[in-house]
Amino acid sequence: MHMLGTKALENWAHVRHTEMGRMIGVMLELSSRREPVMLAEMLNCAMANMIGVVILGKRVFESKGMESNEFKDMVVELMTCAGLVNVGDYLPALAWMDLQGIEGRMKKLHNKFDHILTKMVDDHTATAHQRIGNPDFLDVIMANRDHNSQDQSLSLSDDNIKGLLLNLFTAGTDTPSSTIEWAMAEMLQNQTIIKQAQSEMDRVIGRQRRLTESDIPNLPYLRAICKESFRKHPPTPLNIPRVSSEACEVNEYYIPQNTKLLVNIWAIGRDPEVWKDPLEFNPGRFSTGRAVRMDPRGSDFELIPFGAGRRMCVGARMGVVLVEYIVGVLLHSFHWECSEEIINMEEVFGLALQKKVPVSALVTPRLQPKAYVI
Template sequence: MAAMAGVYGPLMHLKMGFVHVIVAASASVAEQFLKVHDTNFSSRPPNSGAKYLAYNYHDLVFAPYGPRWRMLRKICAVHLFSSKALDDFRHVRQEEVAILAHALASSGKMTPVNLAQLLNVCTTNAIARVMLGRRVVGDGSGGGDAKAEEFKSMVVELMVLAGVFNIGDFIPPLEGLDIQGVVKNMKKLHKRFDTFLNKILEEHKITGSRGTEGHVDLLSALIELKDVDHGEEGRLTDTEIKALLLNLFAAGTDTSSSTVEWAIAELLRHPKIMARAQEELDLIVGKDRLVTEADLAQLTFLPAIIKETFRLHPSTPLSLPRMADENCEINGYFIPKGSTLLVNVWAIARDPNVWIDPLEFRPERFLPGGEKPNVDVRGNDFEVIPFGAGRRICAGLNLGLRMVQLMTATLIHAFDFELPNGLSAQKLDMEEAYGLTLQRSVPLVVHPRPRLGPHVLKF
């Protein structure tokens, strides 16, 4: 689609089966859809992923825009993603990242480690402790295990299936035939997730949980909210609770861990940038402790590295689809009601009309004196929108930013990384795998060499 936009322009109409698909592939066009006409494009088109994986549109990500969606969004905003909620559980994220650092220091001495899996264990447990009051994978050592590998594979499979071009979504008369076998696979995966979530929900109803240090975890809060009548929004159901948990596990674990994996891969290929980042961390944090979230506000170069990683490797390269509720006009073109909108986040962030040397990894472009010193990733600057923008911007944006920054800062502060078998960093495979999220085609395997003493990393 990015290549087509280079030929036909940044606003394209594609006819996919029975569906009108509109593709926005420049910052200015994306702004028209996601800011100027945001209200008209706040719903999702029908799709098999939402129907068979996300509890038939009962989740936050795919729910139709309206009272029920607003209720779910408000619950997340208050109980999980508010500044107070994020600060209350700051210690959880720091503890899980410290466990990750300990695991890397302990396991990477002799044999190379699969960084992707350890990052996924870290993000999954950090989110699980906030949501459920306990870990769901690993034993707290930070090491990989079979359960963690299975859970990651389920999340990756979900992202792959959700990103498949399913013919039945675009030619409805063929939906029942399931020509590609996509729906069959979705139903099987949904059953696995539902079993996992049912077990968690039933255990929680019996035992309850106040998480750590007396903070009520999200699931306990959700169970209590079932008794509250939200007026026109109605009451929260078990199905919506499970759908919400599925969203948070799927959207909050793999996206964060894969972004950090891309960041480390880029820094391995750019040792001067790595050295500059380590120098800043040594100056601000020192070498006698690990990075904390309080340190992040004092850093200037690290946030630029994170922005540049989000630019080159956006976790959702093609935005989740939106649908036109009414006819409208964009840039002089008629957009019919019911059209599906896709925003090509990947293409926008590599637009040569906006970025100097767009394929180069250059964090300094976001620093004072650089080409885009004031551009942020929070949905206001459309040149780089890894979390989307407008009403349906990623609800977990602030949590995702904190988690990605803390993990990346800790890894590059605490370790130097070498590739196994003498592999040159310039020959590192940077191919992308296909799916709803931007995975590395080949997981990053490294030898971590501690930069901090044993008393800090406890190895």
């Protein structure tokens, strides 16, 4: 609730606004030199900084560069390894052999993340005196740890805290950025969608200022674009694995207790019995009929990019806010054109759905110069 609740998201809206201001400032510089924008790198850097300011009270990457790219690569490798089918899970007698090398890769990756997260926690502890009266998320967590230190059942260890930070940084950067990148890739192939979204924004916002989160409820076509991206390119195609708590039957299939279950969200979003022309990227499908009222946060089983029920993603609300706001800012602030003849739309399978070839695009500013001032 301190980070992901409705009130908390409203309280750190200014952080998202500032970081997007920095990002579009870098894009403006690239535009002046007619250099392409590598969208995945920029999104990863911006979102890691958004989360860093909320959790740690500071930006974690001062600028786009080797450090942020390395972090992005680590997150992608984590998501890829986590989505692989491990023979040892199904043949326990062979698990110790690590036939595919997955366990070895994960251990090396763990050591890299542990080094980064340990430094974050140590630096944060060393500067705690500077935040007296103005605690951030990690201050609250560590205060809770110290308060409950006598009761081991309630106490958080350093490993617990680093595990929580790892979850927030990986899930909070990789899944929204991949959804946004897929949405932009789809629209770069269909400029009509971009023009329609920009026309809506010009009517509602104009070109004198940047889009703000308070504008989004008045931009139904923008929201339809984001829903369509969630449908066709869900951030976690097979969701997170679940285990059945008791034996049951589903569509005449008997499922024993303690069975590992994967929900194929990717297939649900492309089911021709549910969606007309499911392989077409068509935001208009969410502009008429029942689909207008569909909510991607678990209310409608045709559209469950974050899962559903009590075990759905706790960051669903944040994910929707980030995707709608960032896609809106990108479309409103710039004209977009491909820097390549053909956009590669191949997918890389993992826990998260990555593009095989990152989006590279040329942008041109479309707002008044004062709108780009942070």
